[in-house]
Amino acid sequence: MSEIRPPETETRMVGVILERRKLDNPWVDYSWHPVQVLPGVPDSPPWTRLAEGEGWTQFYAGAAELVLYRHESETYAYNIESAQPSVWVFLRNSASEPGIELYGASVDPGEAHAHNDTGDDIVDFVPMPEAILAWVTDYVQRHPPTKEHYRRKRDRADPEALARRTRLYESDPLRQVPEDE
Numbered sequence: 001m002s003e004i005r006p007p008e009t010e011t012r013m014v015g016v017i018l019e020r021r022k023l024d025n026p027w028v029d030y031s032w033h034p035v036q037v038l039p040g041v042p043d044s045p046p047w048t049r050l051a052e053g054e055g056w057t058q059f060y061a062g063a064a065e066l067v068l069y070r071h072e073s074e075t076y077a078y079n080i081e082s083a084q085p086s087v088w089v090f091l092r093n094s095a096s097e098p099g100i101e102l103y104g105a106s107v108d109p110g111e112a113h114a115h116n117d118t119g120d121d122i123v124d125f126v127p128m129p130e131a132i133l134a135w136v137t138d139y140v141q142r143h144p145p146t147k148e149h150y151r152r153k154r155d156r157a158d159p160e161a162l163a164r165r166t167r168l169y170e171s172d173p174l175r176q177v178p179e180d181e
Contacts (some may be wrong), residue, residue: 007175008143012135013041014104018087022055032100034089034124037064039131047098059098064089066135074145075110076136084126085133088112093122093144108137168169 015038020030035058046062066087068076079085088111090103103121106112107128116123128136 002173003007003066005067006070010041010135010139011070012066013133014066014087014105014132014153015041016061016064016105017050017058018089018091018100018102019056019058020098024154030099032091032122034091034126037087037089037105037126037129037132039129048100061102063104066105066107066132068139070143072108072110073140073143075138078147079107079109080128080136080140085128085136087128087132088115088123090115091122091124092120107132123130175180 016034016038017033017038017140019033023029023031027171039050040047043066044060050059050060051058058161075111085107086171087105087107088109089105090112092101094101100122103115112123112125115121135136
């Protein structure tokens with residue numbers, strides 16, 4: 001079953017290149033970091049070995065979908081106006097080879113923060129490719145962030161509704177106020 005998305009939503013598939021580095025650590029053998037996001041998806045199958053050196057190997061990890069939502073255009077604008085526009089890559093440890101899986105990617109800093117808070121995901125960023133930057137910039141221009149913030153007006157408190165009256169109060173002649181006052 002496909003996911004239902006608002007009509008203003010746009011998607012683009014990207015390829016993700018990861019680097020595995022050998023660690024001198026008794027508990028962890030390797031560290032994984034994204035190296036590059038490709039503006040399209042190559043014909044290579046996932047986990048194709050691309051380059052290798054002393055203590056490191058680069059892999060094409062597979063494809064990830066970038067999704068742009070209209071209500072998030074303010075955070076996209078924040079990203080593309082920053083000193084280094086970025087694409088965040090989400091990785092998750094896996095029991096199957098190679099020990100890590102590509103979980104997704106995003107250009108939304110808020111989504112990256114949410115994935116980072118779970119504690120299960122490895123979140124890292126890479127510089128945004130020019131083609132992706134042009135696509136996100138065009139989207140933000142067509143769907144500008146709304147600066148209007150709706151502030152709810154509270155109802156005035158009714159002091160009579162908050163007062164507590166018991167039958168004891170009504171029946172006690174000393175607590176009743178004479179009507180002529």
